[in-house]
Amino acid sequence: MQKKEYETKEFDKTEDLFLIELKPSAETIAEVVIRSVSRSIKLNDGNMVMNVSGNKDFKTSANLLEVLRKTPGVSIDQEGGIFVGGRITPAVFIDGKPITMSSQELQAYLRALPPEMVESIEVNANPSSKYDAEFKGIIDIKLKRNGNLGWKGNYNGNAYANKFSYRENALNLSYNTEKMAYSLQTSYNNGISTYQYNALQKLANTNVMRTNTYQEDEGNVYSIQTGADFRMNDKNRLGISVRGNFRTSDRIRSGSLYTTNKDESQLIFNTESENPTEYSQKNYGITADYSFQNKGFKLNFLGNYLSVKNMQKDDFINRDKPTSQLLSYWKSDLLNKIDIQTAQIDVSQKMGNADLEAGMKYSYSDTNNNIRYDTLSVNDRFVFDPERSNMFSYKEKIWAGYVSYRQKFGKLQVNAGLRFENTQSISDAVTKDSVVSRNYLEWLPSFSTTYTFNKSNELSLSYSRKITRPVFSQLNPFRFYFSPLNYWIGNPYLQPSFTSQMKLTYRYKNWVTSFTVGKEKDVLVRYPLYNPKTNVLEYLGTNLPYRKFAYLETSFPVKVAKWWNITGQVAGYYNDEFRPYLDEIFALKVYNYEVRVNQVFTLQKGYTLNLFANYESKTGNSLYIIKPRYTVDLSLQKSWFDSKLNTKISYNNMFDSYDQSLEFRHKQIMDNRLTHWWDSSRLILSVGYSFGSSKYQVKEIQKTEEENRAR
Template sequence: MIIKLWLLILFLFLSFCGKAQKAAPDSLTETKSSTTHISEVVIQSAPRKVKLSDGNLVMSIAGNKDFKTSTHLLDVLRKTPGVTVDQEDGIFIGGRITPAIFIDGKPVVMSNQEIQAYLRSLSPEMVESIEVNTNPSSKYDAEFKGIIDIKLKKNTSLGWKANYNGNVYVNKFNYRENAVSLSYHTGKVTYNLQAGYNEGISTYRYKALQQLANTNVLRTNTYQKDFGKVYNIQAGADFRLNDKNRAGINLRGNFRNIDRIRNGSLYATDKNEKQLVFHTINENSTDYSQDNYGLTADYSFQNKGFKLTFLGNYLSVKNKQDDDFINRDQATANLLSYWKSDLLNKINIYTAQIDASQKINTIYLEAGIKYSNSDTHNNIRYDTLSAGNQFVFDPTRSNIFSYKERIWSGYLSYRQKIGNLQINAGLRFENTSSISNAVTLDSVVSRNYLKWLPSLSTSYAFNKSSELSLSYSRKITRPSFWQLNPFRFYFSPLNYSMGNPYLLPSLTSQIKATYRYKNWVTSFTVGKEKEVMTRYPLYNPETNVLEYLGTNLPYRNFAVLETSFPIRITKWWNLTSQIAGYYNYEFRPYLDEVFALNIYNYEVRLNQVFSLPKGFTVNLFANYESKTGNSLYIFKPRYTVDVSVQKLWLDNKLNTKIGFNNLFDSYEQQLEFRHKQIMDNRTVHWWDSSRLVFSLSYNIGSSKYQVNETQKTEEENRTR
């Protein structure tokens, strides 16, 4: 079936190529000349790259020299003020917030891996702007503590459009990404088809040292290699029924398979590290698969100052995983233990929401209501090899867990502009009803709670060069299914993390002030989070098992100060500097003590762009993170340096880039337990982010129509 699908896509792709080649050369030449002239005028007449919208940073992307050499939008985000992209391409804002990704004002319907692939498929010239919202109002789901809204460039040409994007990442192994998108716009209807195939090998290393006072010293070394294949396909249609009514539908599927081999060793000595206690080697092979199916339907009606929208979503996720855990004595190769696991996880989510807005003179009134239904079931069975050489059921590791959640939410918001002053106010309610059933533990936790979440913001523009904003919001963060599920996720045979079905949701209140002067933007955020969800280590000196368990902390106070400013050194050399300072105070009970420390850290990023002769551009990006941590752990400093070169060919239709990410392989994460009187625990996480990157993008067809992106719900974010 998959081969037939790819043959059909290839046939359509070649057909579009043939049609594109029949276009009149004179017409193409005239279009190119006109576009070049307009681009030059825009750059000269509107040099400002940054503005504020309701206190949120809005960064121009297309035509911005700072991003001309960026390979894709994920690379753009890495260089955007206030945004951090880590070695696993995870996106964060405000220090530790994972934002929702919006496209043209709506959250996208994709897994984290799909979002990353989609962002890699977008070139900087396809994006009008990026808005970074670190304090969303009550209009948005309370789970959204931060939002990155990507505005795509809008065009309305008719006909076909095709695009191919390919990336190759090379180090010891390599990984390949391929994506094809097709769209056809008739003026009334736009049909779209997207398909992708990614495969390759990625690696990961984990090292740990653990010792309680006056006990053995245990060293763990783990090497992991993943071979993954990912297939995805989306098909949809956007209907412009008339000037007032629009409707859309989108169906999607995403299928991934990962074969993992994890090899490691456990090396234990006495407290003086002179006498060997044991030395074992272990092997963990994993066969993992995930099948996702989704359906999205939307409708909108707009007449004069009134607008009504409806959005419905269905998501089905099925995870299967089989593991083998084999432990042997290193000296004799004798088998010490052998257990197997069989995991089946199913997730079903339904959501529906209606939003309405009305403009009355200079006042905008908005209201909305939403219902979501989530049903998750997890069954993991462990079997252990017995003395009789038979596998028998292991009840100490096996786990059956289900979680049902129903949420009714709604909001009212008011917005008005009075001269240069804009005021926004809103109030949101969210009523949550949930039942978690840990069958293995014979524990049922039922909760029903209502939260009121206000927001308020004001902004004032002194002139075109300067503006100031101030905002307040209150947010709720519910624990995800994986945080609640008391199953074991193994790092090694003696090291694992486990969820806690008794976790409570956290509440965050914060105030943010932002000031812009030309392209110089400075923001300051201060807030408090209650019932903070986190993990803590627990070491058993008799079994040498180290667990990471979930819990709620009473509270934490935090503050973030960020500033960014561009410097034009010469006509061909641009430099953008970003500096961020963070403060964190956790009140953390641990064992029989309470630890509360003031933690300060900072981050500095420099992005340099060199415009060279013959259309070549070179980018040098450097990032440094100082020592940081929390009340229990110290995170060691780290840095990274990226370099890349870009060149356009064939009337700007072919875009080629080559670069080297993490040039010095210096971005590993090192953690150390602060309180040596309790425990000596040090860990090192390393990912193969030091890679040579080849990127190629080619556009075919005349259509410039941008298809509406499908939407991702708050609940889908929490399923990972």
């Protein structure tokens, strides 16, 4: 093949490092030429940092949650849950600080945040001892900032269409003076989402049960957040933020249970159930922070208070389907209150090429749960049910501190840290007169080193030890019903788990590869237990002795043409789980992989087309096999009026292929197959409009480790 001449061109700084330039007249690929431009990916202490604003890979993304779906090292499940490093739920930071939001609030916020407002995303899958020991992973979102005086506004709206529709509306306003910065953020979301569950359940020599469940959830969410930053002088800054979030949900869940004998020749019973639910949540929070900086010395103080009140009323109605005869009927009334207070102080001093940092943190959380059940008696009156009713409280106090040291020796940077956390907790199952009290101290070291060969090559190695405390719902020793014959029960005797892991990361230009290996002890899990006499399926909590894990991830951009960018991501996972179950030991080694391909096409007249595909291979654990699945998304973007108006249309999960199917491995114990389906196949219309003279973006309210766990 004859070699052609290529001319040198300047490219936008946001374009990928690997450019496969097709030039000149022939439309077929004659030769691949790789050129270097400014990096859209870099490493920070071994953590991948990816530019967002102006990055063509994210131009068609309707919001930041969709950006995260395409970010290497991050995955989003069908319910909007965020994970890094396989199945680790990360803390989400805004400009270096964690944000005060529940998981549902966080999803709504990320959906309301357009990519154009985000400078970069840093993915930290192995946080150091500086951070709370609960943080096994961190996603730090850096917002775009500008010191311009004046005001700025942004409206972002999304409409989701499936069988039903869901709408999200967010308005952000900020006003910046030389001394003060004010902000107001408000949003309103409403609509209906659906969910389906199907299961086959069979034990040897027992009945065969088939379950079908359909659920509609109509929700309304209002939120308001306001704050002010006072820049007293070049050294001192004071900020305060207050927020409120109000959520209501009316859920209708209907199901059927079709049961036959073991050879399916005789019907045992055929029942139908109804479970209408009224749910409401009220959140109030306030955050105050102060910072002082003088030459190489920095001091930061953060105080936070959060109050959450959950209320839920359920009806559980079970009938014989052929005759419509009422078999059972009970009601529940839940009141759950959570109060959290935290205070922390951090100081650092720069000494030449070295940095010394230390900090202290105090946190206190108080959670109270009161759920009352009333059962319909033979006299057609509802009578208090003491067997199901529940009063449970959990109080937790944590004192933590850390010291870290960082120094640079030419191209080599070394970080070392040590953290302690003293936990005092009391769980009180009032209705069972059972109190569990704990007091333990843990030392948690970390270490990392990074060597920069040149601008194109970096190598990083890190180690950390983490703790995972059980959340309130895992400790509460009472029933939480999914259906009349299906519920899970908490375990107040659960121990925290501890994870030690090492991570090796290498970057060559925009190609990033990382390998992580580790071991977790006292793993927190749930397991199924079926009673063949009552046909009740319980999910119970326990600590597994250990699990070993490893995962290898790589991402690489390729430019096929000026108008065609491809980013590939490949990840492989290994899990070795030691699981005692029903007087047997199951220790299986499970391997699986995931492949993502993101293609961006720059079309004429300013249109951008995006095709994103994700495939997950067969996976699971020692008890269950999770079957393969895939998803394909298509989106189109166009900006108008000097990019002030941004419009996008997307069709996510085009082939409705992202349901989750599980199968119990050990048929000699139980043949259990189940499928979860969510309405993630949706048409999405997005509109964003920016107005005003300033681009100043105030700091977001901050979130604590305890708020992540109080769910």
